Amino acid sequence: MLELNDVAVARGGITVLEGVSFHLAAGNALILRGENGIGKTTLLRAIAGLQPTVNGTIQAPEESIAFASHADGIKAQLTVRENLEFWAEVYGNASSDVDAAIQAMNLMELTDRPAAQMSAGQKRRLGLGRLLVTARLIWVLDEPTVSLDRASVALFSDVVRAHLAGGGAALIATHIDLGIEAETLDLTPFKAKADVTADTFDGDYW
């Protein structure tokens, strides 16, 4: 499903991760671990296509990746339903998915409330609801359970399990144990060594 080999990513012109390779098959998840600033977000953005890689290749079927980052792109003035309907239409899905998403993330009683008047946890659930609406197979999630309470984390894990059972895959960067059976990949060994980083500028410099 998702295939990375020998991928290196750079942040601000400096390579932060190199030689990253892994394979993510349908139906299972991969948790990315590593201390802050190692480049988890940079790697996820590269996989989502927002950022070019310094070298190496990322293979994934066309139009199959849905990305969710810290900032969940929720518009404060729009209600829950309007937010979800917008993203449903952007990804070309019917509004029936919207109701399914609202059910799954138990936002039923919030549907007509503008996102401005929602707690961080509820907004987070709306952000994850957006993922359901994209109907995309590979979820690329950056710290999805930030500011979620215990119950919501459990809810989120159920949604991910359902997604995996449905043949989807998930790549999640998180420090919290989600209770999903998934391999974990520690990125520390892939940390770019300080003095030999292949900064495209510096590589052929001296």
Next chain:
Amino acid sequence: MKALLLRDLRLAIRAGGGFGLGLAFFLILATLIPFGVGPQPDVLASIAPGVLWVGALLSCLLSLERIFALDFEDGALDLMASSPLPLEGIVAVKSLAHWLTTGLPLVVAAPLLGLMLNLPSQSYGWLLMSLLIGTPALSVIGAFGAAITVGLKRGGLLISLLVLPLYVPTLIFGADVVRRAGQGLDASVPAFMLAGLTLGAVAIMPFASAAALRAGLKGS
């Protein structure tokens, strides 16, 4: 694509800040000029075309930063860039939304302000037409400036420095249409130039803006 347009329009109306800001600025500018220049009707009549066009241009400039900045801050821009919508399409739709919420109200308000500035009566039609043709170019070029400065600190200051020189040709032809109409000359030549300029800008600028956005998002 349509969803994005409807969403942006809904946001602009709900937020209310959008077109109200541009319109208010245009009104204030038009009222300030006579205080500075003096109330003599003939003086005002001769500078009215220029004032109206410069006013429209500056009002557009004011609300450019909002085109991408809001979506950039809450991450929506990243999500849209990784969605099936082409970036060029997103930029074109956002420019259209900016034109509808800021450009169009200016076109409607301009004749009223023209009265205040004692604009010669026969040039109102041309004023409306030139603004109608010219403001889309202002929105599309402005969107390019917004795309370049998205995510930069002090982006607002930079936008005016980058975008105003790009507005010069539109301003020259636009104001010229109204001035010639006022003097009873044939204003069709600058009008065609203005139309050509706008069509060219609308066709090309979204690609330049998308390239700038791609570079900008890559960096953040």
Next chain:
Amino acid sequence: MIDLGKYAADVVLAYCISLGLILGLIGLSIYRAKRMKADLAAAEARIEARQNNGT
């Protein structure tokens, strides 16, 4: 010296402003080049020192 006629002031002014700007640019560029060269040498010396006793 040659007679510049009644426009002497303008000609001299033009030359002074232009040469002033150009020489200023040249001077600034040279100054910046020298300082950058020194900073780079210092940084590399630091790296060198750290590598010798570091690794």
Next chain:
Amino acid sequence: MSLWEYANPRKFMALSGKLLPWTAVGAALLCCVGLIWGFFFTPDDFRMGSTVKIIYIHVPSAMMAINVWVMMLVTSLIWLIRRHHVSALAAKAAAPIGMVMTLVALATGAIWGNPMWGTYWAWDPRLTSFLILFLFYLGYMALWEAVEDKDTAADLTSVMCLVGSVFALLSRYATRFWNQGLHQGTSVPVATGERTVDDVFFIPLAISMVGFAVLFVALVLLRTRTEVRARRLAVLNARERMSA
């Protein structure tokens, strides 16, 4: 593909190191000869009197103001297509030179115009286009400073340069349309070749034009070397912070 070799920073530094002394000396020589000859050894013009001597700075600087932007356009295209860092840094290095040349052209144009047109500043198509070009240079340089990540900065400034060039041309014709010119015909129309300036003025003028061009080459080489070093320094510092 030998030419692209020099886009590699190390080879560029080696080559520019060798070239720099020659171009610097050449520039100094040519400029001095051109200006001194033009200033001291040419007669006054019967109409303009001695102000004609300003031609030796006004025309070369005006020419360079435009050529520097064209050079930046080419280097920006090279950066966008082949991603060579030196090319982007060369464009960044050239901008201040272009801006100064535009400033010199504007100043000398205004001073020279004063006796003839009675005012220092006339909204004449050619002077106005140089004013707009000056604004483009300012915007370009400000954009470089405003962006932290230098790769992104190179992309944004290259796109800005492309778009700016199109609009500079548009403004050029818009200003001509908007106001008939006071500026006299081009004194050295390279395209048509015939000269409206007779020989005694032309030779020193040609020398100073070449002198200004070589001066630009020397300056841009010097400044690009500084930019390359600055970029290398930034990489070293960043890496030190990362490994600390």
